Amino acid sequence: MTPPLLSPHDLAVALELRDLSDPVGGPHAVQALLDDVLAALTGAWGCSLDVQRRRPLVSVEDNYDRLGYAAADTTRDARYSRYAAETVMLRSHTTAGVPPALRALARAGNAGTEVDVLLALPGLCHRRDAIDRLHVGTPHQVDLWRLTTVGSVGRRLDVGDLRQMVELVVGAVLPGARWRTSPARHPYTTAGLQVDVCTAAGWVELAECGLAAGHVLAGAGLDPDRCTGLALGMGLDRALMLRKGIPDIRVLRSTEPRIAEQLLDLRPWRPVSSQPPVRRDLSIVTDAPVDAELLGDAVRSSLGPAVEDLEAVTVLSSTGYTDLPDTARRRLGLRRDQVNVLLRLVLRPLAGTLTDRRANELRDQVYAAVHRGPHREWATR
Incomplete structure (x- = not known):
């Protein structure tokens, strides 16, 4: 059955929304934070970097099927996902860009070449969410997937490498912060983890990660016996709010000069509005x-x-x-x-x-x- 579709007006509004992680729209602190994370990972690993900015309209197959989501998963419901057509939707997570990125890697002939690359897929996502000071229906996310062939690093990537990845990401986002992990399930990873960081307000989720699942690699045309990977997804809005101490997610898109000038760097947030609710x-x-x-x-x-x-x-x-x-x-x-x-x-x-x-x-x-x-x-x- 065809799910309820977005109206042409709502689809146009969604596609016109500025992606704060993309320098094409001008500088923003989201970009500075992402640059710090990418520099930390590539600096420690010595791998190549491939940043891919894909269109927010994706196939339902890439957003769900090729990542291993079951046909009956609740997340597919139109209450949570935004469909433009029966087989096309606004991506609900940047992980939707992973299957086509892996297919491109396979087509490039890397099955016969040693590879060690960090795929970075930042961008806007579209989903229905609560309305409060920490959530919005169009969050910025980034997927970070390190893909290697066994010969390039001499072994398969494992849970130890995953924990190193978490340490590097947390260190780049919140230098010196304490962090912890707990088991988490994702259909596109194994040994999945949720990453929480300790803040003045308590423990807060920062990211989720795991080892790249073999079925995702194989489905893209890569040999899972030869190719191995780490996968981490992080909300860039939440990460930036934690880094700068911003209490309200609406701040990130404000054009009010006193606010916008503070969103060009990673220095601590200086409160602007003291209006009562x-x-x-x-x-x-x-x-x-x-x-x-x-x-x-x-x-x-x-x-x-x-x-x-x-x-x-x-x-x-x-x-x-x-x-x-x-x-x-x-x-x-x-x-x-x-x-x-x-x-x-x-x-x-x-x-x-x-x-x-x-x-x-x-x-x-x-x-x-x-x-x-x-x-x-x-x-x-």
Whole structure:
């Protein structure tokens, strides 16, 4: 069955979004951080470097099938993935660029040549995520895959090499930070690990990694008996926020001069906005079941450019038809297949102030987009 597809407008907006990791759009601290990581790895290993910037539109096969995701995996659902066509999607992770990169390596004839290369695939990803100060639906990621032939290093890469890779990456992102690993499962690696770093706020996930799975190498035309690899994926937004001490992910795209000038280097963040948050709670009617990610998408779309003022969206409660008194059902015009949701918006501009009237206008924009009941309650009308 064909999944729900992005509208032409939403697809165009996604494709026009600036990739902060790409120097073509101008300098950004994300690039400086990535350069530090790449320099640390290639300097320690003495390997070649191949940075590939691939288009965000990818085949579903490369994003899921060739990496070993099962056909029934929840992540494929349109609630989480953004489809442009039945077989084409906006990549949900930069790992989608790995299968074509490996195929190109195989076509180049490297099966008969000794190889030791670091593949770096940075870029924007597109997925549905929570809306808060640490998450966004279009995060920047980088996949780092070291591919070697056994003859080039004299042996197969192993878990010891993987731990060295983690040490180098953590040292480049957060010099001197303590780190730990825990087992993690990825369909495209073996001996998978999650990497956490110790911060003032506690332990925070930085990356995930593992040994490159043989089925991924073989599927690209490489000989897994001769080719071996390490794989690490990291969120560049989170890494930069940890490095600079940035508390709000919206900061990374701000064009406000006092903020933008701080996003050209890796020096510690100097707070700019001290505005208090403005909260607006909405009682809405929506179809069951409630999906926080889809609601979040609708909220983002409804605000347009003003989405920069949105700090968080939280579903405070969700009450079904049978759990509401009859008076409340009549007041809301609630159908049996609908629910009453209490939705909280937290608005806080990164710079400037937000008046009550403007907050109410934004509240009404969101309300008009997400409320599905026959009766409406406006703040400004």
